[in-house]
Amino acid sequence: MRFLGTEFEKIVGIASGVLPPVKAVNERVCKEYSPAFLTSKTLTPYPMEPHREPTVIKFHEGCYMNAIGLGNPGIEGIKESLVKGCRVIISAGGAKPEEFAEVARHSEGAFAVELNVSSPNRKGFGESTKDYLKDVIQAVKSATALPVIVKLGPWDNVVELAGKALEYGADALTLINTLKGKLYEIEGFTPLLSYGTGGISGRCILPLAVRIISEVYAEYEAQIIGVGGVLEWHDALLLLASGARLVGLASAIMERGFKAVRDIEEGLREYFANKGLKPEDVVGIGVKR
Numbered sequence: 001m002r003f004l005g006t007e008f009e010k011i012v013g014i015a016s017g018v019l020p021p022v023k024a025v026n027e028r029v030c031k032e033y034s035p036a037f038l039t040s041k042t043l044t045p046y047p048m049e050p051h052r053e054p055t056v057i058k059f060h061e062g063c064y065m066n067a068i069g070l071g072n073p074g075i076e077g078i079k080e081s082l083v084k085g086c087r088v089i090i091s092a093g094g095a096k097p098e099e100f101a102e103v104a105r106h107s108e109g110a111f112a113v114e115l116n117v118s119s120p121n122r123k124g125f126g127e128s129t130k131d132y133l134k135d136v137i138q139a140v141k142s143a144t145a146l147p148v149i150v151k152l153g154p155w156d157n158v159v160e161l162a163g164k165a166l167e168y169g170a171d172a173l174t175l176i177n178t179l180k181g182k183l184y185e186i187e188g189f190t191p192l193l194s195y196g197t198g199g200i201s202g203r204c205i206l207p208l209a210v211r212i213i214s215e216v217y218a219e220y221e222a223q224i225i226g227v228g229g230v231l232e233w234h235d236a237l238l239l240l241a242s243g244a245r246l247v248g249l250a251s252a253i254m255e256r257g258f259k260a261v262r263d264i265e266e267g268l269r270e271y272f273a274n275k276g277l278k279p280e281d282v283v284g285i286g287v288k289r
């Protein structure tokens with residue numbers, strides 16, 4: 001599969017947030033499971049503390065809600081995430097355009113930089129920064145020659161924002177980040193997550209990811225990494241049929257560990273072999289129906 005001018009042998013990779021910025025872990029995951037790509041946790045130019053526990057809950061089979069709040073070790077997380085033998089995408093975050101650019105400037109050796117303008121879990125960061133999307137993209141583009149991927153969330157105006165991201169210079173899009181939700185415990189009715197709200201992920205957002213990727217692909221035929229709700233190989237197939245060229249996993253890894261990458265890749269491979277198809281043959285196939 002071609003993505004950003006590079007030939008990928010594998011389709012399934014790791015989405016941002018489930019790999020710790022620890023070199024030994026990244027090396028082991030790269031070697032044992034050979035994912036199409038590894039995305040780092042979102043890194044900011046300075047270390048940030050995560051929110052207080054609880055930061056992640058499982059509220060239904062295959063469904064999660066998290067508000068870690070972009071806790072990360074800062075720039076030093078980049079060298080911990082870059083490993084030989086795997087394509088690494090550095091997820092950059094910040095509270096101003098120059099902070100995203102600072103992370104990008106230090107990401108030499110990565111395959112691409114992914115801009116997290118979509119996490120709902122910390123005020124002033126993530127989705128708060130989509131309001132100055134143009135400045136973020138332009139600051140990053142002038143700081144690095146690496147391809148720039150913009151990660152968007154499941155907002156009502158996501159198709160319009162995707163168009164703007166491409167117009168401002170994004171080379172590809174990652175769709176989608178989590179959907180903001182809230183739950184209470186039923187004794188004292190306090191929120192289950194310390195932050196109050198959290199991002200919903202996993203099985204329950206698959207139809208949302210399918211719809212958004214399809215709409216964005218139909219409009220722009222953009223290069224897309226599909227993320228959201230993939231727990232089985234046939235979920236990944238749906239994201240390809242919606243227009244994604246590669247697929248990222250987050251909740252599947254919390255559910256089944258990193259071996260989910262290999263299982264889902266193998267399931268896809270078997271499907272394509274049985275049908276006599278190549279992965280490229282199905283990209284966007286559902287959108288045209």
Ligand SMILES: Cc1cc2nc3c(=O)[nH]c(=O)nc-3n(C[C@H](O)[C@H](O)[C@H](O)COP(=O)(O)O)c2cc1C
Nearest residue numbers: 015016017042066116176177201202228229250251
């Ligand atoms: C525990 C956890 C942490 C996450 N952290 C990040 C993050 O740091 N940056 C980011 O862009 N997305 C983050 N995400 C969002 C995922 O990358 C992904 O977009 C979302 O979970 C939907 O995919 P899924 O249904 O496969 O989990 C996180 C998700 C989870 C579950």
